[in-house]
Amino acid sequence: MAETPEEKIKRISQEIYSEVGGTENVEKLIHCMTRVRMTIKDDSKVDMEGLKKIDGVMGVVDDETLQVIVGPGTVNKVADEMVKEVGVKLGEPFPSAKMDTTGMTDKEIVEAKAAEVKAAQKAKQKQTPIKRVLKSISNIFIPLIPAFVGAGLIGGVAAVMSNLIVAGDISKSYTDFVTILKFIQNGVFSYLAIYVGINAATEFGATAGLGGVIGAVTLLPGMDINAPLHNIFNGQAMSAGQGGIIGVIFAVWVLSLIEKQLHKWVPDAIDIIVTPAISLLLIGVFTIFIVMPVAGVISSSLVGAINWILNIGGAFSGFALGALFLPMVMFGLHQILTPIHIEMINKTGSTPLLPILAMAGAGQVGAAVALWIKCRKNKQLTNMIKGALPVGILGIGEPLIYGVTLPLGRPFITACIGGGIGGAVVGGLGHVGAIAIGPSGLALIPLITSGRVMAYILGILAGYAGGFVATYFFGIPKDAMVGEEDAAEVQDDNASVIDSNLKTATITTPVAGTRVAIDAVNDPMMAQEVMGKTVAVIPNMDSKIYSPVNGKVTMIAETKHAIGFINEIGEEVLVHIGIDTVKLNGKFFNIDVKVGDLVKQGDILGSVDWQGIIDSKLDPTTMTIVTNSIEYEISKVELGDKVEANSVLMDNKVQ
Structure with a gap:
């Protein structure tokens, strides 16, 4: 059921x-x-x-x-x-929840406590100032996104109906209904400073109501327009909303600092009366005469600078913004754009940034379609694409990003290129804005400024095409195209290397040097032989790497620090060259064989610059591991400390 x-x-x-x-x-x-x-x-x-x-x-x-x-x-x-x-x-x-130590040994209690301390330390390391700011911005605006979307869509309907009334296509009797729609829309954007003040206070640990009041103060309620307050810096009349939500967030942050200090200083008996009054008085005056003028200049300059960049840069600016948005999402930097979008909507009626940034999702869609076609044998991948593609088209890109393109690597890059192409089209056509934030993709169409919907749609189509072409020709990883049938062929090919008549085989050292006890290796996983039966050798300065088996090369790490084999009785052998040498990204390694090559024991596979590894302050200890050793009886050959190249390390026989 x-x-x-x-x-x-x-x-x-x-x-x-x-x-x-x-x-x-x-x-x-x-x-x-x-x-x-x-x-x-x-x-x-x-x-x-x-x-x-x-x-x-x-x-x-x-x-x-x-x-x-x-x-x-x-x-x-x-x-x-x-x-x-x-x-x-x-x-x-x-x-x-307190740690339940019932039935735990002392060792387990210590380990649990160590894990707790480690987690706390890890959390501290993550909390950089930039990340804290971005997290706070995100927490302030996320609860408001549904309101932005709903009010924006209602405002879009009102704008369309107003145009139809002016054109005479519908009756003027709808005027009152349009007015009601605009009331609903303005219920969000006219009093946005109050909502932001409440959320900011909650985020910063201040009283939510006080934050709302500070937000309302920036609207200068009750000010006589014939006798306005004046800017103390330039003498000009102040206007409601000056400084925008950037000023509100800053003012409420200062409010949180003042209120927390007052709670410490003011006696409990009068705290509920004195603290709110003093907080509002101090921060209210500070907001009106300092924050609003300064934030007003910053806000106007920021909006003006973005508009200037888009107007001057056109297609080039659009490409850069569309291509770089997904990496910004990955690192959480996109949250800083939310107040910028809203400030632009407040000042100009729309944000030209959002339609360009939405092209990043179009590039993801195009890349996903290319993967679907080229990797159709990979049922697991194509099933994931089928599930993620519909919501991706509607503007929800996370399933495609984190489930499809990013894990595969190259498709993520080509998807970014597709987003850049879409952004270039929107930026080149120009004057494409969104009257609210929240959705993207096709779901953003109702929020696009009147008359520019087709320009946005052309951008989406360009993003689809760009992501598709770039991925189809340059972004498909070979292993992503492998389906179950291909995997079976590879398995059969490996089986052809195995000689079923052989019952024993030897594994020889891939390097000459000094053998060391495995438990002395400076890598816990290797020292405990987690991956399988292991022998470790510290190499001498002989740069050559030799094949430890008769068999086939089945794997070479992209960083060239590890090579895998299957030998003639079916053992899977891994040669791991050095510890943490993956960090070198292939530097100092020269591997001459490739995956699929047949090799014999003692064949030269390539060379390694051991001195370069040592100078990089990395351990050159080389491990030879039988990764499926559970299937075999394996005995390590007793040798002296010194081993020559191709010395037998392990004797094995089929169980």
């Missing part, structure tokens, strides 16, 4: 908690348009792969917060269910 929508929401919520270490491992939880965002206490308890496998989860992002992508429409239901289960509201701290 198919699960009901309510059952699905409960299941997703419970499975997310299960994979993140339970409710006790979550500090707080919020959500945006597509993601459940959780602040995690101990990252080591999170099973990332388990999260990704949950039916209904489109992707996972491990950033400052753990972000589980469940898609629009579902995310608010899942988030509400999750906070309901622990009895808190969105954004509120989860009830603290």
Whole structure:
């Protein structure tokens, strides 16, 4: 029996908690348009792969917060269910859970405490000033996005109807209805400073009502336009809303500092009376005479500079913005654009940035279609694309970014190029603006300024085409095109190397040098032989690397520090050259063989500049590992400290 929508929401919520270490491992939880965002206490308890496998989860992002992508429409239901289960509201701290030490050994208690300290230290390292600012901006505006979208769409309908009335295409009797629509639209944008003040106060730890009052102060309510206040810097009359939301956010941040100090200084008996009054008086005056004039100059300059860049740069500026937006999303830097969009809407009636940045999603769509066609044998990939493509077309790009293009590498880059091409078209045509923020893709069309819808659509089509062409010809990884049949062929090809008549084989050293005890290797995973039976050798200055087996090369790392083989009895052997040498990105390595080559023991595979590795302050110790050693009886040959090239390290026989 198919699960009901309510059952699905409960299941997703419970499975997310299960994979993140339970409710006790979550500090707080919020959500945006597509993601459940959780602040995690101990990252080591999170099973990332388990999260990704949950039916209904489109992707996972491990950033400052753990972000589980469940898609629009579902995310608010899942988030509400999750906070309901622990009895808190969105954004509120989860009830603290003490570590249960019952039945734990001393060692386990110490390890648990160490994990807790490590997680806390990791959280501190992530909290850079820039990330804190961006996170705060995000938290202030995310709750308002549904209001922006709804009011923006209503405003778009009102604008269309107004044009039809003027053109005589519909009756003037609709004028009152249009007026009502505009009232609803203005209910958001006319009093936006108040909403931002309330949210900013909540974010900065001030009293929400006081933040709302400071936001209202910037509207200068009750000021006589015939006798206005004057700017103390230039003597000009001040205007309502001067400084915009940038000024409101800054003023409320200062309010939070003052209020917190007053709570410490003012006696409890009069705190509820004195602290709010003094806070509002000080910050109100500060906002009117300092913040509003300064923020007004900054806001006007910022809006003017962006318009100038778009007008002068045209297609070039559009390409740069469209191509760079996805990397900004990856690093969370896109949040800084939200107040800029809103300030431009407040001052000019629309934001020309959003239609250009929306082209990044169009590039993702084009890249996904190219992958679908070229990688049609890869059923797992194409199924993911099928699920992510519809919402991608509507402007929700996270499933495509984190589930498809970014994990594959090159398609992400070619998708960015497609976004740049779409941005160039929109920037080149010019004067394309959005009257509200929130959606992108096709969903943004109703919010595009009157008369420029076709220019936006042409940009989307260009983004689709650019992402498709760039990905189809330059962005398809070869391994992404491998389907189940191809994988079977590779497996059969490997099987052809195996001689079923052979029952034993030897593995020889790939380098000459000094053999060391495996537990002395400076790599915990290698030292514990987690990957399989392992022998370690510190190489001498002989630069040559030799084949340890008779068989076939099955893998060469892109950084050339590791080579994999399958030998004549089916053992899978890995030669790992140095410790942490992946950081060198192939420098000092010269590998002459390629995947698929047949090799014999002692064949020269290439060379390594050992001195270069040592000078880079890395350990040259080379490990030879039988990664499927559980299937074989393997004995390490007893040798002296010194081993020559091609000395036998291990004898093996089939079980």
